[in-house]
Amino acid sequence: MRDLAPRLLQWQAAGARCALASVVAVRGSAPLRTGAALCVHEDGTALGSVSGGCVEGSVYDLAREVLDSGEARCVSFGYADDDAFAVGLMCGGEIDVFVQAVDDGTARVLAAAHLAAAARRPVVVARLLPGPGAGTGSVAVWRDGHLGSTGDPALDLAVLADARRMLDRDGTAVRTYEAGVSRPHDTGVPSEPRATHVLFEAWAPPPxxxxxxxxxxxxxxxxxxxxxxxxxxxxxxxxxxxxxxxxxxxxxxxxxxxxxxxxxxxxxxxxxxxxxxxxxxxxxxxxxxxxxxxxxxxxxxxxxxxxxxxxxxxxxxxxxxxxxxxxxxxxxxxxxxxxxxxxxxxxxxxxxxxxxGRTARPLSLLDGPIHPAATGDRCAAGTDPVRGRTTAALRTH
Structure with a gap:
């Protein structure tokens, strides 16, 4: 997302609606890693990639659906062994993709993160993933400040603390926070616990x-x-x-x-x-x-x-x-x-x-995985519209 942020912000400033798709988890072999992103303009223009081509069309269609509905989605794509032309990662891996419409609040957070990164200052962008009762908040965090909110003051404190611990490294992580949901007109009944899942993207200065x-x-x-x-x-x-x-x-x-x-x-x-x-x-x-x-x-x-x-x-x-x-x-x-x-x-x-840490030997002479081993958690529970199944809930990192 970091590389796409300037163009995405130009679209947003011009008043255009756009959707952002981000890889939030990778399991097994996949052509791109967590953090890979695809931006889709309301006129159909697309920038970036989430899979090197394997599932681009399906993610693009999902982004157009999210633009129409305004509802964020998180879906899984995996290997399609029954039909070589079906949606799937032919390399045998599985990825989870988070798709959201970029609203004004998210745009402000991305703009602040982009300015910090341009000044070679470490910054972390945190976004709530969709799930039961989840909001749509986002936060940009740097060493001496932050912008944005998750919408929950207690969650903000936890997210800010975790984000600051990530400032000295590059990469992504998904963290799960347990919280209680206050009931309307509380009559003393204990609140119901729920899990909130947050995607963190650390934008360290380029090496x-x-x-x-x-x-x-x-x-x-x-x-x-x-x-x-x-x-x-x-x-x-x-x-x-x-x-x-x-x-x-x-x-x-x-x-x-x-x-x-x-x-x-x-x-x-x-x-x-x-x-x-x-x-x-x-x-x-x-x-x-x-x-x-x-x-x-x-x-x-x-x-x-x-x-x-x-x-x-x-x-x-x-x-x-x-x-x-x-x-x-x-x-x-x-x-x-x-x-x-x-x-x-x-x-x-x-x-x-x-x-x-690789051998530099020809891949044709090796039997191991081509891509670095990757593990990851699944998106928050929800129906996968492409493969017709339900994704599992995120496990705690």
């Missing part, structure tokens, strides 16, 4: 990709880094080569000594560092700084001869054997890459494998 060295390989890496969703910075001490015109895909182009820039830059466990230069006076200081930090990936370009000499220099500079073991050099997988663009693909493939 950083720091590319050191202003050359053709750095340009290709910055392009593929942007494609993968990284906030890309290209840094080099040579002002002649380090210009925005040469690196149009980078979010930042910085003229500075690499080690000095990195020493003054905030990083986290998701940050990726790529050193594309071949000059020890650049490489050794910045790699020494990078390997002393808990980063997601540190890689360096260069031949095996260059790498052997570089490792000796790093050891002489005080880098420990354990820190040296974290260095991916030469960076990338054995793809036979030679051009800057091919080298960038090789690097990106290794990065994805490292990030996901």
């Amino acid at each position: 950083r990709l720091l590319v050191f060295g202003a050359n053709a390989h750095a340009g290709a890496v910055s392009r593929i880094g942007a494609l993968l969703g990284y906030h890309v910075t290209v840094c080099d001490a040579r002002a002649t080569f380090t210009t925005p015109e040469r690196f149009p895909d980078a979010d930042e182009v910085v003229v500075d000594w690499p080690h000095r820039y990195l020493a003054a830059t905030e990083t986290d466990h998701r940050t990726v560092v790529c050193v594309m230069t071949h000059d020890p006076k650049f490489d050794v200081p910045v790699l020494t700084e990078a390997l002393g930090r808990p980063l997601a990936y540190v890689g360096a370009l260069g031949s095996r001869r260059v790498q052997a000499r570089r490792r000796e220099d790093l050891a002489a500079a005080g880098v420990s054997p354990g820190e040296l073991a974290r260095l991916h050099a030469p960076l990338g997988l054995d793809l036979g890459a030679s051009t800057p663009e091919e080298t960038a693909v090789s690097f990106a493939a290794e990065l994805i494998a490292v990030r996901g």
Whole structure:
């Protein structure tokens, strides 16, 4: 939803009605993960995806129904083994999809979340899922404030507390809260307990990709880094080569000594560092700084001869054997890459494998699941209009 929020808000500001469909749970193998979203304009325009194509048509039709009725829905889609053309996920998994019409309150919450994310501030969006007695509230939460309400003051306190605990991570979660429903004209009869289900979506700032060295390989890496969703910075001490015109895909182009820039830059466990230069006076200081930090990936370009000499220099500079073991050099997988663009693909493939803890072997030689294992809870109880059955109630996370 995060990527679709700007366009959705444009539609809302223009007075158009629109529906938002979000994947709230995944069980088994599925092409997209929780948080994937599809927006549908009242004129029929659709943006985004919830399944990579498997059930897009059915979710689109459901979104049009929700636009007409104004009633939020939560339905399950799974593998259709009786009819290859029936609605279902042919990869064998199952997903739950929450569909709601975007009202003014939800739009204000999304606008606040979008502004916070644009300023690289962590934010969490919480939305009530449909169910017996459930409302339609939503809340955006950041470190020093929030906007919106679930409509229940006690529930607001619990949601705000849980949302703030999610501010330092990306991803989604569904939480269940038990609450009592006050009866009209209460005569002392105990209230009836009910479960309220809330979808949380944490919008952490994009992870950083720091590319050191202003050359053709750095340009290709910055392009593929942007494609993968990284906030890309290209840094080099040579002002002649380090210009925005040469690196149009980078979010930042910085003229500075690499080690000095990195020493003054905030990083986290998701940050990726790529050193594309071949000059020890650049490489050794910045790699020494990078390997002393808990980063997601540190890689360096260069031949095996260059790498052997570089490792000796790093050891002489005080880098420990354990820190040296974290260095991916030469960076990338054995793809036979030679051009800057091919080298960038090789690097990106290794990065994805490292990030996901995968083998990087050909899938055709493996028997395990293609997609990362996923588990999830079902939507709140309700009839599935596509598969003609009743979905189970959410279990507590």
